[in-house]
Each structure stands twice: as structure tokens, then as C-alpha cells.
Amino acid sequence: MxxxxxxxxxxxxxxxxxxxxxxxxxxxxxxxxxxxxxxxxxxxxxxxxxxxxxxxxxxxxxxxxxxxxxxxxxxxxxxxxxxxxxxxxxxxxxxxxxxxxxxxxxxxxxxxxxxxxxxxxxxxxxxxxxxMHHPRTAKMKEFLSDSQRFGHLKSVHSTVAYFGDTEFLKNNIRVKADLDALGALGDVGWYCIRAILWITDYELPKTVTALRDPKLNEVGVILSCGASLSWKDGRIATFYCSLLTNIAMDIVASGSKGNLRVHDFVIPFQENVAPFYTVENSRFGELATVIHPAPTEQQVGTDLPxxxxxxxxxxxxxxxxxxxxxxxxxKWPTISRKTQLVVDAVKASIEKGFEPVEVIY
The missing domain is CATH 3.40.50.720 (NAD(P)-binding Rossmann-like Domain)
Incomplete structure (x- = not known):
């Protein structure tokens, strides 16, 4: 060939x-x-x-x-x-x-x-x-990497969820322990974790701590869960993933000078154009009744999905x-492995009674 x-x-x-x-x-x-x-x-x-x-x-x-x-x-x-x-x-x-x-x-x-x-x-x-292959992703990265506009990363939160009906929760492979035992953590949690690592330039967190009270089905497969991640320099991230919640595909990244928000990062609401929102140097208006400036919507088109x-x-x-x-x-096997390491750490933290788990590459 x-x-x-x-x-x-x-x-x-x-x-x-x-x-x-x-x-x-x-x-x-x-x-x-x-x-x-x-x-x-x-x-x-x-x-x-x-x-x-x-x-x-x-x-x-x-x-x-x-x-x-x-x-x-x-x-x-x-x-x-x-x-x-x-x-x-x-x-x-x-x-x-x-x-x-x-x-x-x-x-x-x-x-x-x-x-x-x-x-x-x-x-x-x-x-x-x-x-990760949508041109919007590269445009968002440009903003996050701009120290004059975004500043230093302080926190990230991601939510990815969808609602599984009764038939789904009974028969879908994602809820079968012998087929996809990671459940929501592996399915939609993967997106949350990848988004967090993408924003942090794939620097692994020092520790991962699962949030209490994840929802499990009768065979122990995760239907919803969350976790917090922390880095040595004080950056933090949290995520929530669920098969029991209305569709959500959000990232919120907060920097010392600006913020980024995106509401459809996994699957854009439209196939040929995808938005994200940025704001810089926010301040309170008179009597703190408004915030200036308003977020700016960035639209990124694509010829191919x-x-x-x-x-x-x-x-x-x-x-x-x-x-x-x-x-x-x-690059690609490396970021897959880092994502898997954090997935493993969340699962381990749940199994250890929500204790912090150190992430080691």
C-alpha cells in the first residue's frame, strides 16, 4: 500500500x-x-x-x-x-x-x-x-494556553451523563458485570477524566478521592459516581458521571484571569458547528447587580463530523x-494509559471506602 x-x-x-x-x-x-x-x-x-x-x-x-x-x-x-x-x-x-x-x-x-x-x-x-478531534477542541486549547487571557489554571469541573430507561438499566451491556464492569465510570466517566487531563496537559493528579454514595445496581456496577482530583501545586478538579441523569456534557475551567465553559463537548448539539464560551477579567458592576464583561460565544465550524x-x-x-x-x-497510547490510571484510581477509592488514592504512572 x-x-x-x-x-x-x-x-x-x-x-x-x-x-x-x-x-x-x-x-x-x-x-x-x-x-x-x-x-x-x-x-x-x-x-x-x-x-x-x-x-x-x-x-x-x-x-x-x-x-x-x-x-x-x-x-x-x-x-x-x-x-x-x-x-x-x-x-x-x-x-x-x-x-x-x-x-x-x-x-x-x-x-x-x-x-x-x-x-x-x-x-x-x-x-x-x-x-478530541473536533477543531473546537484545538480552539479551546488556544484559550486555555493563553496566560494573558486565561491565566493560571485553578480548577476544572466536568459532568457527563444521560438517562437510561428501565430497559437500558436492565439489559444494556454497560450495566452487565461480565461485559462492562466499569459501568458509568468507564462509559461517561472516561470523558470527564479525559477532559480534565486534557486541560492539565495530561499531568496526572497526585491523588484521587471518590465522592461518597455512588449509585450501584444489584450486581455492583456503577450507575453514577463522582470524584475529586488534586495536584501538588493546588489545582483541583471534580467530575460527576451518571446513567441516571438528563443529558449533560459540560466542562468548566477556571483560571486566574478567565473562564471557559462548554456545554456539549462530547457530542456537539449540531454536527457542523460547535460553540464554547470564554470570559476574561470579570468584575462586578455598580451595586454588584451585573457582571462585566458578558461571556463571549466562540463558534467553530467543521466540514467533517x-x-x-x-x-x-x-x-x-x-x-x-x-x-x-x-x-x-x-502520544495516543500514553494519554489512553493516563486516563485509565485515573479511572482505576476512582474505582480503587470507592472500594477502599472513599480514601484518597495516589496516582503513579
């Missing part, structure tokens, strides 16, 4: 999120769906038809067959988290580049198995945290490895 050829994707499984990723691959200018595999040939066939796969797409009745296909360069893995360590590691062993759904693993020990296989086999790893931009970025990296003999970009 030359560096100008599209990256040929294999899809492992027919999860609902794979529908969104399939559309993203179709929209990305440097990627194509080459194969799809499920545990049954009939299910894979129906999935390919329902999602408008190219007629050239190969249909397989197993995940192994996708990994054994020499015309598959990379795989997208949307399987339940409990299956990630097996299939992502095997994909790397088969020299397939790995785009892995979040949460990437049940714990950092499992993730390390995946990352070691990716590194030893020279394949690119990236987790599918889509919002963020998930297609993610596929494009991943495919750019894969193309450089295959066409130019570049090494895999270590």
Missing part, C-alpha cells in the same frame, strides 16, 4: 456505536471499510446492508477471519470492554493497527497487555474518544507507518 492509498478497515462486531464509526470511515477521505465480522455471518451480512457498506466489503462470521484478512490494514474494535484485551492484543499480533472504543480496558494491567503488543508489532494504537476527523487522523498515522516507515505516534 502506498501512502496515498486509503486505509482498509475491518470492523470487529456489530455494536450500535459501530454504525456511527462506519459512517465516519465512509466520510473520511483516506479510509475505506474492507471487512466486517460478527459471531454470525447472518448478523454481519445484515449489518453491512443496513449501514450501506461498499459492495466490495468482505463479510465474515467470526472476528478471527477479519484479523486473518491480508487486505485489512486496521481494525475498529467496538466490542464490550471485557473482550478488549483479547481481541485488541490479537489484532496487534496480526499486524493490524488498532482503533479501540473507550473505555479501552477494565484496568491498566489489561491495557498494558494491549499496548505492549501494539508497540512490539509496530502498529498504531488510538482510543475512540471522538471529541468529529468522528470522521478521528478516522482521518488515525488513517494519516497508519498511512505514514505503512508508506513512509514512520514509527507509531506514542
Amino acid at each position: 502506498s501512502d496515498s492509498s486509503p486505509v482498509r478497515f475491518g470492523i470487529l462486531g456489530c455494536a450500535n456505536i459501530a454504525r456511527k464509526a462506519s459512517r465516519a470511515i465512509a466520510l473520511a477521505p483516506n479510509a475505506v471499510i474492507s471487512a466486517v465480522g460478527s459471531r454470525s455471518f447472518e448478523k454481519a451480512t445484515a449489518f453491512a446492508k443496513e449501514n450501506g457498506y461498499p459492495s466490495t466489503t468482505k463479510i465474515y462470521g467470526s472476528y478471527e477471519a477479519v484479523l486473518d484478512d491480508p487486505e485489512v490494514d486496521a481494525v475498529y474494535v467496538p466490542l464490550p470492554t471485557s473482550l478488549h484485551v483479547k481481541w485488541a492484543a490479537l489484532a496487534a499480533q496480526k499486524k493490524k493497527h488498532v482503533l479501540l472504543e473507550k473505555p479501552v480496558a477494565l484496568n491498566v494491567k489489561e491495557l498494558d497487555v494491549i499496548l505492549e503488543e501494539c508497540e512490539s508489532n509496530g502498529v498504531q494504537f488510538m482510543d475512540a474518544t471522538m471529541w 468529529q468522528e470522521a476527523l478521528m478516522v482521518k487522523k488515525f488513517s494519516d498515522l497508519v498511512g505514514s507507518i505503512k508508506g513512509k516507515d514512520y514509527k507509531p505516534d506514542k
